[in-house]
Amino acid sequence: MKKVVVGLSGGVDSSVAAYLLKEQGYEVIGLFMKNWHDDSVTISDECPWLDDSNDAMMVADKLGIPFQTVDLSEQYKERIVDYMFNEYERGRTPNPDVLCNREIKFDVFMKIALSLGADYVATGHYCRKAEIEKDGETIYRLLSGKDNNKDQSYFLCQLTQEQLSKTLFPIGELQKSEVRKIAAEQNLVTAEKKDSQGLCFIGKVRLPDFLQQKLRPKEGVIVEVPADKEVYSEEEKDFNSKIEELKYLSKKYQYQLDDGKVVGKHQGAHYFTKGQRKGLAVGGTPEPLFVIDTDVNENIIYTGQGKDHPGIYRKALFIDQDEVHWIRRDLAIKTDEEKKVKARIRYRQPLQDATLYQTGNGMYVVFEEPQASITEGQFVAWYNQDELLGSGVIS
Numbered sequence: 061m062k063k064v065v066v067g068l069s070g071g072v073d074s075s076v077a078a079y080l081l082k083e084q085g086y087e088v089i090g091l092f093m094k095n096w097h098d099d100s101v102t103i104s105d106e107c108p109w110l111d112d113s114n115d116a117m118m119v120a121d122k123l124g125i126p127f128q129t130v131d132l133s134e135q136y137k138e139r140i141v142d143y144m145f146n147e148y149e150r151g152r153t154p155n156p157d158v159l160c161n162r163e164i165k166f167d168v169f170m171k172i173a174l175s176l177g178a179d180y181v182a183t184g185h186y187c188r189k190a191e192i193e194k195d196g197e198t199i200y201r202l203l204s205g206k207d208n209n210k211d212q213s214y215f216l217c218q219l220t221q222e223q224l225s226k227t228l229f230p231i232g233e234l235q236k237s238e239v240r241k242i243a244a245e246q247n248l249v250t251a252e253k254k255d256s257q258g259l260c261f262i263g264k265v266r267l268p269d270f271l272q273q274k275l276r277p278k279e280g281v282i283v284e285v286p287a288d289k290e291v292y293s294e295e296e297k298d299f300n301s302k303i304e305e306l307k308y309l310s311k312k313y314q315y316q317l318d319d320g321k322v323v324g325k326h327q328g329a330h331y332f333t334k335g336q337r338k339g340l341a342v343g344g345t346p347e348p349l350f351v352i353d354t355d356v357n358e359n360i361i362y363t364g365q366g367k368d369h370p371g372i373y374r375k376a377l378f379i380d381q382d383e384v385h386w387i388r389r390d391l392a393i394k395t396d397e398e399k400k401v402k403a404r405i406r407y408r409q410p411l412q413d414a415t416l417y418q419t420g421n422g423m424y425v426v427f428e429e430p431q432a433s434i435t436e437g438q439f440v441a442w443y444n445q446d447e448l449l450g451s452g453v454i455s
C-alpha cells in the first residue's frame with residue numbers, strides 16, 4: 061500500500077484531499093506544520109494556528125488517520141520572513157506564497173514526510189498533475205485546477221520535476237462547491253470554514269502592519285507625475301536590433317523629482333508597492349492616486365492619477381538567467397529562440413498572450429497588450445493552454 065503524507069492545514073481543501081486519498085486506498089498520515097512564532101514580530105493577538113491545528117486534528121480523528129504536528133517556524137523565519145523583509149527593503153515586492161511552496165511545503169515539509177516513509181506528499185491545492193513518457197523518461201506536467209476560479213497553479217510555479225514526482229493533488233479535478241459538499245457529507249468540522257486569504261504565514265494581519273514592525277519608518281515625499289509626461293526620448297525608440305527593442309520595452313524608467321510635483325508625505329517608500337492606492341493619504345485630486353514607482357534609495361514615491369496613467373503600463377519584462385525556471389525542462393528554449401505562450405504576472409490574473417525571447421543572459425517576456433504594474437520581485441508564470449511550463453522572477 062502506498063503511503064501519503066497530507067499537509068493538513070485545518071482548512072476544508074486539505075481535509076477533503078485526505079478523505080479522497082483514504083477512499084482511494086492509500087495509507088494516509090495527516091501532518092500539520094506550525095510556521096510562525098517569532099516573538100519579536102507580533103503577528104496577531106489572536107492565535108489562528110492553534111485553532112487550525114485543532115481543526116486539522118479533529119479531521120484526522122474523524123477520518124481515522126494518524127496525525128502529527130511539526131514546528132517549522134525556524135525554517136520559515138530564515139527562508140521566508142527574512143527574505144521578505146530584505147526584498148521590501150530593496151524596493152522589491154516578493155510573493156511569500158510562491159516561496160512558501162518552493163522552500164517549505166515542497167522542501168522542508170516534504171523531506172520530513174519522506175523521512176516518515178511516505179511515497180508522496182499531498183496538498184489541497186487546486187491544480188493537477190499528469191505524466192508523460194518522453195525519450196524513455198517520465199515527465200511530470202503541472203496543470204491548472206479544473207475550477208478556474210480557484211486555480212492555484214501559479215503558487216506552484218517554482219516547483220521542480222523532482223518535487224512534482226513525489227506530489228499528489230487530490231482535489232484538482234473538483235470545483236470548490238464539490239469540495240465543500242464532500243466535506244459536509246462526511247461531517248468534517250472544516251466543511252463551512254472560510255477560505256484562508258493567501259499570505260499563508262501572516263494569517264490575519266495586514267501586510268503594512270507586518271512590515272512596519274521590522275522596517276523603520278522614514279519620512280519622504282510623494283510626487284505626482286502628470287499623465288502626459290513623456291519619459292523616453294525619441295532616440296531611444298530608434299532600434300538597431302531586436303535586443304535593443306526588447307531592452308526598451310522592458311526598461312524601467314527611473315523617475316526623478318522634477319518629473320512631477322510634490323503632493324504629500326509618506327512614512328517609508330519600502331512600505332509601498334506598484335499599483336497600490338491605499339495608504340497614500342493624499343486627497344484633493346480628481347482621480348485617486350496610484351503608485352507608479354518607488355525609489356527606496358531616495359525614499360520617494362511616484363504616483364499618477366487614475367488606473368490608466370501611462371506610468372503604470374509596460375509591455376515587456378526581463379528575467380535574469382539564473383532566475384529562469386522551467387518546470388518542463390524538455391521544452392526550454394535556447395538562446396535566440398522564441399516561443400508563444402500565455403502568461404500571468406500575479407495570482408488570478410487572466411492569462412495574457414505573450415512571447416518569450418531567450419537571450420544569452422536572461423529571458424524577455426513580451427506581452428501582446430501592455431501590462432499594469434509589472435513589479436520587480438514578483439513571479440511571472442507562463443503556460444501552454446492549461447499547463448504551467450515555467451516561471452521567473454521579474455528583475
Ligand SMILES: Nc1ncnc2c1ncn2[C@@H]1O[C@H](COP(=O)(O)OP(=O)(O)OP(=O)(O)O)[C@@H](O)[C@H]1O
Nearest residue numbers: 067068069071072073074091092093183184185256
Ligand atoms: N499549516 C499547514 N500545515 C500543513 N499543510 C498546510 C498548512 N498550510 C497549508 N498547507 C497545505 O497547503 C495547501 C494550500 O494551502 P493554502 O494556505 O493555500 O490553503 P487553502 O487553499 O485555503 O487550503 P485549505 O482549505 O486546505 O487550508 C493546503 O491545502 C494544505 O495541504
